[in-house]
Amino acid sequence: xxVSNKYVVIKHxxxxxxxxxxxxxxxxSLNLLVDEGSDDIIVKNLYISIDPYHINxxxxxxxxxxxxxxxxxxxxxxxxDGPSVGNVVASGNAKFEKGDFVVGIFTWAEYSVVKEGSxxxxxxxxxxxxxxYLGVLGFSGLSAYGGLCEFWKPQKGEKVFVSAxxxxxxxxxxxxxxxxxxxxVGSSGTKEKVALLKDKLGFDNAFNYKEEINLNAxxxxxxxxxxxxxxxxxxxxxxxxxxxxxxxxGRITICGVISEYDITKKRASPNMLNVIYKRITIKxxxxxxxxxxxxxxxxxxxxxxRSGKLKVIEDISFGVETIPSAFVGIxxxxxxxxxxxxxxx
Amino acid sequence: xxVSNKYVVIKHxxxxxxxxxxxxxxxxSLNLLVDEGSDDIIVKNLYISIDPYHINxxxxxxxxxxxxxxxxxxxxxxxxDGPSVGNVVASGNAKFEKGDFVVGIFTWAEYSVVKEGSxxxxxxxxxxxxxxYLGVLGFSGLSAYGGLCEFWKPQKGEKVFVSAxxxxxxxxxxxxxxxxxxxxVGSSGTKEKVALLKDKLGFDNAFNYKEEINLNAxxxxxxxxxxxxxxxxxxxxxxxxxxxxxxxxGRITICGVISEYDITKKRASPNMLNVIYKRITIKxxxxxxxxxxxxxxxxxxxxxxRSGKLKVIEDISFGVETIPSAFVGIxxxxxxxxxxxxxxx
Numbered sequence: 268x269x270v271s272n273k274y275v276v277i278k279h280x281x282x283x284x285x286x287x288x289x290x291x292x293x294x295x296s297l298n299l300l301v302d303e304g305s306d307d308i309i310v311k312n313l314y315i316s317i318d319p320y321h322i323n324x325x326x327x328x329x330x331x332x333x334x335x336x337x338x339x340x341x342x343x344x345x346x347x348d349g350p351s352v353g354n355v356v357a358s359g360n361a362k363f364e365k366g367d368f369v370v371g372i373f374t375w376a377e378y379s380v381v382k383e384g385s386x387x388x389x390x391x392x393x394x395x396x397x398x399x400y401l402g403v404l405g406f407s408g409l410s411a412y413g414g415l416c417e418f419w420k421p422q423k424g425e426k427v428f429v430s431a432x433x434x435x436x437x438x439x440x441x442x443x444x445x446x447x448x449x450x451x452v453g454s455s456g457t458k459e460k461v462a463l464l465k466d467k468l469g470f471d472n473a474f475n476y477k478e479e480i481n482l483n484a485x486x487x488x489x490x491x492x493x494x495x496x497x498x499x500x501x502x503x504x505x506x507x508x509x510x511x512x513x514x515x516x517g518r519i520t521i522c523g524v525i526s527e528y529d530i531t532k533k534r535a536s537p538n539m540l541n542v543i544y545k546r547i548t549i550k551x552x553x554x555x556x557x558x559x560x561x562x563x564x565x566x567x568x569x570x571x572x573r574s575g576k577l578k579v580i581e582d583i584s585f586g587v588e589t590i591p592s593a594f595v596g597i598x599x600x601x602x603x604x605x606x607x608x609x610x611x612x
Numbered sequence: 613x614x615v616s617n618k619y620v621v622i623k624h625x626x627x628x629x630x631x632x633x634x635x636x637x638x639x640x641s642l643n644l645l646v647d648e649g650s651d652d653i654i655v656k657n658l659y660i661s662i663d664p665y666h667i668n669x670x671x672x673x674x675x676x677x678x679x680x681x682x683x684x685x686x687x688x689x690x691x692x693d694g695p696s697v698g699n700v701v702a703s704g705n706a707k708f709e710k711g712d713f714v715v716g717i718f719t720w721a722e723y724s725v726v727k728e729g730s731x732x733x734x735x736x737x738x739x740x741x742x743x744x745y746l747g748v749l750g751f752s753g754l755s756a757y758g759g760l761c762e763f764w765k766p767q768k769g770e771k772v773f774v775s776a777x778x779x780x781x782x783x784x785x786x787x788x789x790x791x792x793x794x795x796x797v798g799s800s801g802t803k804e805k806v807a808l809l810k811d812k813l814g815f816d817n818a819f820n821y822k823e824e825i826n827l828n829a830x831x832x833x834x835x836x837x838x839x840x841x842x843x844x845x846x847x848x849x850x851x852x853x854x855x856x857x858x859x860x861x862g863r864i865t866i867c868g869v870i871s872e873y874d875i876t877k878k879r880a881s882p883n884m885l886n887v888i889y890k891r892i893t894i895k896x897x898x899x900x901x902x903x904x905x906x907x908x909x910x911x912x913x914x915x916x917x918r919s920g921k922l923k924v925i926e927d928i929s930f931g932v933e934t935i936p937s938a939f940v941g942i943x944x945x946x947x948x949x950x951x952x953x954x955x956x957x
Binding site (some may be wrong): 323376383399499502506521522523524527532535536537538539540541542543545547548549550551552553556 | 668844847851866867868870872878879880881882883884885886887888889890891892893894896897898901955
């Protein structure tokens with residue numbers, strides 16, 4: 268059975284902020300049968316995760332190329348791989364059969380051909396909405412849980428600051444911190460997002476950084492007793508201001524640098540003298556580093572979800588052709604919560 | 613018995629690189645007897661430690677003012693306190709008596725009046741040269757030991773980079789790392805210093821950063837397999853270059869930022885994306901944080917010294933009037949090893 272399979276590619280490497288015109292929607296003819304003797308699996312994608320880290324793979328050179336095998340550079344014109352949830356339509360692999368719901372590293376496409384050895388596992392669709400496995404129960408959740416709880420073991424009463432707090436990871440970091448009894452403030456880029464953080468997600472406070480003229484003074488206002496833990500999703504001036512407002516023995520997680528993805532933007536120049544005198548610890552990480560605690564994370568987070576203590580914010584676009592605008596929109600702060608593209612069934 | 617006591621003060625706060633004309637030598641008349649009922653101790657200073665961190669206390673505002681009580685801002689015209697070794701000439705305190713050799717926080721002066729509750733302890737002058745208690749067995753040694761060994765537990769074969777490697781702390785960091793079986797490269801600012809590191813201190817290699825045009829490429833040359841541990845004494849461009857050359861899970865100690873003490877100089881703008889992808893940990897510290905491991909440090913370091921495995925490099929000036937030039941010289945890279953001013957007996 269032949270279908271026409273639409274998929275998204277980059278036309279060329281992307282060095283600055285991405286634009287929709289950097290992408291192209293291509294169509295291929297795909298046979299939905301698996302050849303005799305092949306162990307391929309064909310997946311019909313249902314939900315595709317849209318994450319800022321892809322921009323690093325779209326550059327002609329990025330640190331990811333040095334560091335980790337599963338984040339190889341993308342080749343213009345070729346299918347883009349990334350986390351997705353789908354349904355198996357054909358399988359030459361005994362571990363998967365037609366009809367299975369699966370999450371794995373598939374492609375920005377309607378259908379993906381998944382090779383033996385790819386990252387992929389079955390899902391039970393009766394437990395949670397399938398989209399959760401891309402966000403709160405996927406790498407976004409694991410990043411928030413690992414980069415906050417596993418790294419720093421936040422104590423009741425500690426003061427936690429989260430930037431890009433209305434994003435896929437930020438919404439979860441703030442809620443985990445609140446569940447641990449911390450005082451939590453988030454920064455975000457619109458009035459609507461600030462309201463969400465305060466009114467729906469239970470942050471103690473939140474502010475729109477675009478309305479602030481001096482971020483150092485802003486943080487002093489929200490943290491008169493200083494910041495104990497900063498979960499950084501943005502880099503740039505916010506990181507500088509946070510370091511100036513940290514308490515002694517403060518801890519900083521570097522999760523993202525969305526203000527610096529565009530290489531024409533200014534990088535953070537933190538005051539390292541403050542890092543010394545305040546004995547600050549700064550740590551970078553990748554979600555995959557926390558796979559050893561995945562089962563703890565999953566148990567804890569599933570409990571929070573079932574009891575309604577953790578709220579899930581998702582921002583869904585429909586159709587493979589919306590992938591470029593969804594991706595570009597992340598860098599403009601268009602999304603609220605986890606950005607996902609849902610494909611037509 | 614009255615003496616004339618010479619001491620050094622700052623004339624005004626110092627915001628940029630220090631100059632000798634920022635300092636003044638003052639003279640006071642001092643009675644070397646302790647009043648009845650007073651618990652003061654009068655110390656004749658023998659050796660005064662000259663350290664870059666004092667510059668932070670000379671500014672009108674510095675991070676140290678927030679962070680730690682023993683590093684309060686200095687007041688122009690008033691005596692400057694700092695680590696010294698001396699001899700007790702009079703004591704109203706039963707724990708100390710005339711003739712005791714002592715190390716503590718005294719003043720940049722010929723004589724210091726030490727109040728009850730000050731940081732001060734007796735020394736046994738038969739064990740090691742008295743100057744060692746300001747350097748290798750003092751805060752310099754504890755900083756090197758704590759910031760390298762205690763923080764990161766370096767393993768045999770790990771690749772260690774030290775900047776300002778010929779300074780009081782750098783000379784010790786490199787030697788501790790060699791004693792642990794690491795591959796060690798140091799950066800320094802003159803041919804003579806580079807030769808010292810390679811020929812006398814056993815570094816695997818060393819380079820003069822002033823002769824390099826691209827520090828990133830320089831570090832790639834000396835660390836073709838990347839850096840596992842960077843002990844940073846300088847900040848600025850060297851920190852940026854080191855971060856770009858770190859291995860996955862690399863560790864960085866921020867001990868000093870001598871390239872940034874002059875606020876007119878450019879601060880480091882490290883690539884935080886590398887901090888993420890390489891999962892780098894960056895930690896600041898103060899020597900005092902390691903007082904809990906002081907006895908381990910002392911035992912280990914004393915053994916190394918007695919067996920000749922650790923070499924001590926000291927750079928000594930003579931007379932209280934040389935304190936300003938000694939201090940200013942540190943920021944010009946004039947010293948080799950621990951800078952100390954010896955006072956005439």
